[in-house]
Amino acid sequence: MTTTTLTRRPGLARIRSTRPSLYLLCLGFVALLVVLAIFAPWLAPHDPNAVDLGSALAGPSASHPLGVDSSGRDTLSRLLIGSRTSLLGPLGVVLFSTLAGVAVGAVSGWYGGWLDSLLSRSSELIFAFPGLLLAILVVSIYGDGLIGPVIGLGVAYLPYVSRLTRSLVLAERERPYVAAYRVQGHSGAQICLRHVIPNIAPVVLAQSTINFGYALIDLAGLSFLGLGVPALTPDWGRMVFDGETAIQQGYPLSAILPCGAIVLTVVAFNVVGEHWADRVAKREH
Amino acid sequence: MDPLNTLDIQNLRLRLPNTARPVLAGINLTIRARETVALVGESGSGKTLTARSVLRLLPPGAETEGTVRVNGEDVLAMAPDQLRRLRAGTAAMIFQDPRAAINPLRRVGDFLTEGVRLGGGIRAAEATARAERMLTAVGLTSAALRQYPGELSGGMLQRVMIAAALMGDPKLLLADEPTTALDVTTQAEVVALLGDVRDRFGTGLLFVTHDLGLAAAISDRVYVMYAGLIAETGPADELFAHPRHPYTAALLNSTPRLDSTNKRLAAIDGQPPGLQVQLSGCPFAARCLYATDLCTEQTPTQLPVANNTKHLVACHHTDKWESKVVHV
DSSP: OTTOOOOOOTTGGGOOOSOHHHHHHHHHHHHHHHHHHHHHHHHOSSOTTOOOGGGTTOOOOSSSTTOBOTTSOBHHHHHHHHHHHHHHHHHHHHHHHHHHHHHHHHHHHHHOHHHHHHHHHHHHHHHTSOHHHHHHHHHHHHOSSSHHHHHHHHHHHHHHHHHHHHHHHHHHHTSHHHHHHHHTTOOHHHHIIIIIHHHHHHHHHHHHHHHHHHHHHHHHHHHHTTOSSOTTSOOHHHHHHHHHHHHHTTOTHHHHHHHHHHHHHHHHHHHHHHHHHHHHHHHHO | OOTTEEEEEEEEEEEOTTOSSOSEEEEEEEEETTOEEEEEOOTTSSHHHHHHHHTTOOOTTOEEEEEEEETTEEGGGOOHHHHHHIIIIIEEEEOSOHHHHSOTTSOHHHHHHHHHHHHSOOOHHHHHHHHHHHHHHTTOOGGGGGSOGGGSOHHHHHHHHHHHHHTTOOSEEEEESTTTTSOHHHHHHHHHHHHHHHHHHTOEEEEEESOHHHHHHHOSEEEEEETTEEEEEEEHHHHHHSOOSHHHHHHHHTSOOTTOOOSSOOOOSSOOOOTTSOOOSOTTGGGOTTOOHHHHHSOOOOEEETTEEEEEEOOTTHHHHHHSOOOO
16 A cells, blocks of 8 residues: 555645544535535526626625626526536546546556556556646537536546556455455456455545546636636636626625635545545555 | 376476576375375475466466366366366365455455355355355354454454355365464364365365474375475375475474473574575485485485385485484
8 A cells, every 4th residue: 555645736735634623524515515506596596697787796785695796697696506517527527537547547457468558658648748738628629518628637637546546456456365256266357346446446536536626626727718618607717707807896706706615615625535545544554 | 197086286387487497396296085185395385386276376477387187177278267167166275364365345245155146156045045054064153144354353264264165165175374374272273174174075175384283183195395396295194203305304303392302493404495596406405414416416206115105205315314213
């Protein structure tokens, strides 16, 4: 286990906590976000795209608890509905990169040889590419819509998972229980799928949870640049972009709120993921 | 080839990549049904690899020569699915450390039944019933089915391991130092259990160990290995009472004894040869007190002792050596 480490981004790696209270708080926040996103259409007080130019840039009031943006759209409704896109995107990225990454990593770790060399070199090639650039490339091919950036980032995050899986599988396949299953007549693929992958799953899951936060930042960055998410779809990154004019006019609330939502969510996912990783590491040693 | 032999290894040679000499340099070994055969030797003598080659569980890049027949079929020439059937049924292995050899995240019941459920084409209920019978046979209760390996003691886990080995109704059990990881009282229980299991299920048993006392207690015949060769083989009582190979005698001499008057434990000088050393002549010559020029020039062949074809010794000087009685 000593050679296996999760891949982290420099700044966010330090956001971790040994205190269970902060972990539980973050876990609760994540759960709350998921519930809000699921029930957003019923919870949102207004149509997120309803334009009321008369009350543009108004502050918080009874009918608009979090104020109105420069186009006169209710900020609370946009935040709630936007949480769906903002969470669904990273979820797609994480699902894609985890499934494909585990498959690639397990194959190269389990079978080794030229296949391992081929897969490892190709994933290193992807690693050399900045994830955002890759996503922009895919968006330019696919055009608008969430699917482009999700696939692009999914591919960009694949090596995070595949490298981790490969090193875990390499360590796991040397353990005596694998040999014990072999001499009971199990085939290699059976042992790998039924025993090795479930046994390494917790570590991979921790990496994927951390990846979720990174993917959220990247996707928000992309929609801030106006790529991927269509203009009218409420999305936190898009809201920060729309809020730029509001800041220039001295009413920063409609831009600061989605920024805060992004930061809090990323930190929460990071703390939860790091906590899981620490717990797995403690168990292994 | 004797058709009665459950296991018949003929002239097995095994070479690993980047080594100067073969790890196994021509092993001949047979086991009949209901027979216990002990394979003893120092670490690195090749005894574990011999046991593993019976199931073709070899390190990557290993090259083999010779034949390993289990129930008359050559393991080294088997097709993959044939090999899987052999591993699932005919031959089973019991590992040294049960705690490492059982997947810690699966219940004991899953561990026992998975092999037969996936390969044997029998239903889950049947497999569970069989697992219960096997657990009872090894002295555990069916309550263990629901438990995780972490909830059982080392001795209990080794019993689970033996039960797992019996699940496929094997003809041959390979026990690779099955008691090394256990404490002494548990060792005695597991050894007794292995003997009991052999009698009840009529299997042949290959017992790999470096514990000579244990080998003497459990086995009908003994093979003494040194540097990839069989130094001496014969019936257990005869071999331990009258060792005819200097290595066997030296091993017996270096066994700690409670009634010994000597303060220091006798040891064999020097180290067993490494795999990077090219050997010529008798592999034990460098450490042998009786070695002559002949020993370093010519590899001794196995010859019967006093016309007893069951007791074979690979030593040039076994006749001279006979007169020098060792104190055992």
